[in-house]
Amino acid sequence: MSGSDGSWSTARRRNSSRTPATSAPRTTSPVASASRCGGDMPREVYHRDLAVLHERILALGSSTRRAVEESMLSLRAGDFEWSRRIDAEDERINQERLAIEERCIAVIATQQPVAGDLRRLASALFVTSELERIADHAVGIARLNLMMVKELSPRPLSxxxxxxxxxxAMFDDAIRAFDTDDVALARQVCLSDDDLDRLQDRVYADVIAAMRADAGVVERNTYLLWAAHNLERIGDRCTNIGERVVYTVTGESTDTKVSTF
Incomplete structure (x- = not known):
């Protein structure tokens, strides 16, 4: 209806005005949106990210293994400078662990993986943490060497x-199982931990008997007991990696180790 001047009345305009429709919430993932624009490119980027992460974890494993091996060599030789280098190198391992974790989280956030892909990335986070902790046990052995300043070398290490x-050997098998998705080898790593536990029992029996026979070796042998503890914990963490490989490949999250200890 027109007003006296031929224009639409103000009331009519208010009643007939419409609020612009708001767009529906975006439910499409960034990956799906990118896929429509770029074909298979996001998937290619995702697989490339996984490959890079995998190689970085293997490289971290190499650094960790070297730390374990060298910590025992420095302990046997009584080489304090070597032990100090192992201790200093641990900071680089810590930083690499954090960098890998950040990259894993970024891939999860941007690629939104599901099912097996998500298990693989979650396992990458887990294995990276275990490798860093194994390196910490190696540093623990190196620091024990630094405490044994009064001891002659080479030392009797039981x-x-x-x-x-x-x-x-467990570490090598665990990393190989992780690298190749070898479930059978991963299960074997878990079962072989009992062998390491038996050796720890022999160390304990041997060094405690020596302590009872000679009070002069109590301090040194106490350090050796702690070194044995660090090695036993390294075996436990290798077992954890083996179990994680089984979970990644099969989806099974059960404890695969049947231990008598």
């Missing part, structure tokens, strides 16, 4: 060298 060999 069954510690055998423990170190067993722990490194």
């Amino acid at each position: 069954y510690l060298p055998s423990m170190a060999d067993r722990a490194l």
Whole structure:
């Protein structure tokens, strides 16, 4: 209806005005949106990110293994400078762990993986943390060496060298299982932890008997007991990696280790 001047009345305009429709909430993931624009490119980027993360974790594993091996060599030789270098190198391992974790989180946030892909990235976070903790145990052994300033070298280490060999073999198998998704090898890593536990028992029996026989070796042998503890914990963390490989590949989250200890 027109007013006296031929214009639409103000009341009519207010009643007939419409609020602009708001767009519906965006439900499409960034990956899906990018896929419409760029074909398979986001998936290619995702697989490239996974490959880079995998290689960085393997490189971290190499650094960690070297720390374990060298910590035992420095302990046996009584080389304090070597132990100090191992201790200093640990900061680089810590920083690399954080960098890998940040990249994993970024991939999860931007690529929104599900099912097996999500398990793989979650496992990458887990394995990275375990590797960093294994390196911490290596540093623990190196620092024990620095406490043994009064001891002659080479030192009698009981069954510690055998423990170190067993722990490194478990580590190598755990990393190989992680690298190749080898479930059978991962399960074997878990089962072989009992061998390391038996060697630890032999170290304990040996060094405690020596302490009872000679009070002069109590301090040194106490340090050796702690070194054995660090090696045993390295084996436990290798077992954790093995279990995580089984979970990544099969989706099984059960405890695969059947231990008598």
